[in-house]
Amino acid sequence: MTKNIAESEIDVNEEGYLTDMTQWNEAVAEAIAAEEGVGPLGEGHWKVIRYLREQQEKGAALTIRSMGKSGVVTTKELYELFPGGPLKKSSKIAGIPKPVGCI
Amino acid sequence: MSTESQAVKKICLIVSKGSLDGVYPALIMANGARMEGIEASVFFTFFGLNALVNKTLDHLKVATVGNSALNMAMPMLGLPMTMPFPTWMGAIPGVSAFATHLMNKEMDKLDIPPVREFLELISDSGGKLFACKLAMDMFKLKREDLCDRVDDVLTVGQFYEESAGEGTHILFT
Incomplete structure (x- = not known):
């Protein structure tokens, strides 16, 4: 399915996660963040978003533990930046698939 | 309803x-x-306190005696899961430590942290860790014996108060 996000037609799944990460841009991120009640996006958010996209390109499986150890953000900061579901919300905003792990 | x-x-x-x-x-x-x-709270009582005591929490072991489902771990030794693990073997010195070692290795592969780091992770994420006052008294433990991430030592009544609110579920594990 497609959804109009930041004035462009974006391919998303039924939960609103982008199915093609190349369709992502910063305006799309801002729009999803607003919908998720996150932000306005500051440097802290962008650092996490960029890191998530890099990891996704490498095909790494993301966990909350690996995020806390990344050096990009501490666990506490991650929860403060993306309240109500840190890994899920940040992944959605970063335009990458929903994390599937339990950790 | x-x-x-x-x-x-x-x-x-x-x-x-x-x-x-x-x-x-x-x-x-x-x-x-x-x-x-x-929101998440964990209340450690009776032997569960083992996971909060500074001196013991890094050394928790897998029970190899009286654990009739230990066949589940057989594939870690390259053996079929249907092979039973005789309980008398579990009593041999070192077997529990070895099973624990294998289990820890597998969990690390899945990015499951060791107990201490896990407590820190939960605490950093805003989860609460509580110790049971009665069990503390029974095992003659003091607050300073516990990991510093423990939020409080609570009575049963206080734990139920802490659990108040619509949409709360209490689960005994």
């Missing part, structure tokens, strides 16, 4: 066992709850 599905807002987990396999499920469920934006 409403037929509408109601979201879980808070989960309160009670841990009464102090083996590795007795403690981890609650830690995983608590962390998983926080990742979903659900």
Whole structure:
């Protein structure tokens, strides 16, 4: 399915996660963040978003533990930046698939 | 009673066992709850306190005696899961330590942290860790014997007060 996000037609799944990460841009991120009640996006958010996209390109499986150890953000900061579901919300905003792990 | 599905807002987990396999499920469920934006509290009582005592929490073991499901771990030794693990073998010195070592190795592969780091992770994520006052008295433990991430030592009544609120679930593990 497609959804109009930041004035462009974006391919998303039924939960609103982008199915093609190349369709992502910063305006799309801002729009999803607003919908998720996150932000306005500051440097802290962008650092996490960029890191998530890099990891996704490498095909790494993301966990909350690996995020806390990344050096990009501490666990506490991650929860403060993306309240109500840190890994899920940040992944959605970063335009990458929903994390599937339990950790 | 409403037929509408109601979201879980808070989960309160009670841990009464102090083996590795007795403690981890609650830690995983608590962390998983926080990742979903659900509030989480873990109340450690009886032998569950083993996971909060500074001197013991890094050395929790898998029970190899009286654990009739240990065949589940056989594939870690390259053996079929249907092969039973004789309970007398579990009593041989070192077997529990070896089983624990294997289990820890597998968990690390899945990015499941060791107990101390897991407590820190849950605490950093806003989850609460409580010790049972009665069990503390029984085992002659003091607050300073516990990991510094423990939020408080509570009576049963205080734990129920802490669990108040619509959408809270209490689970005994």
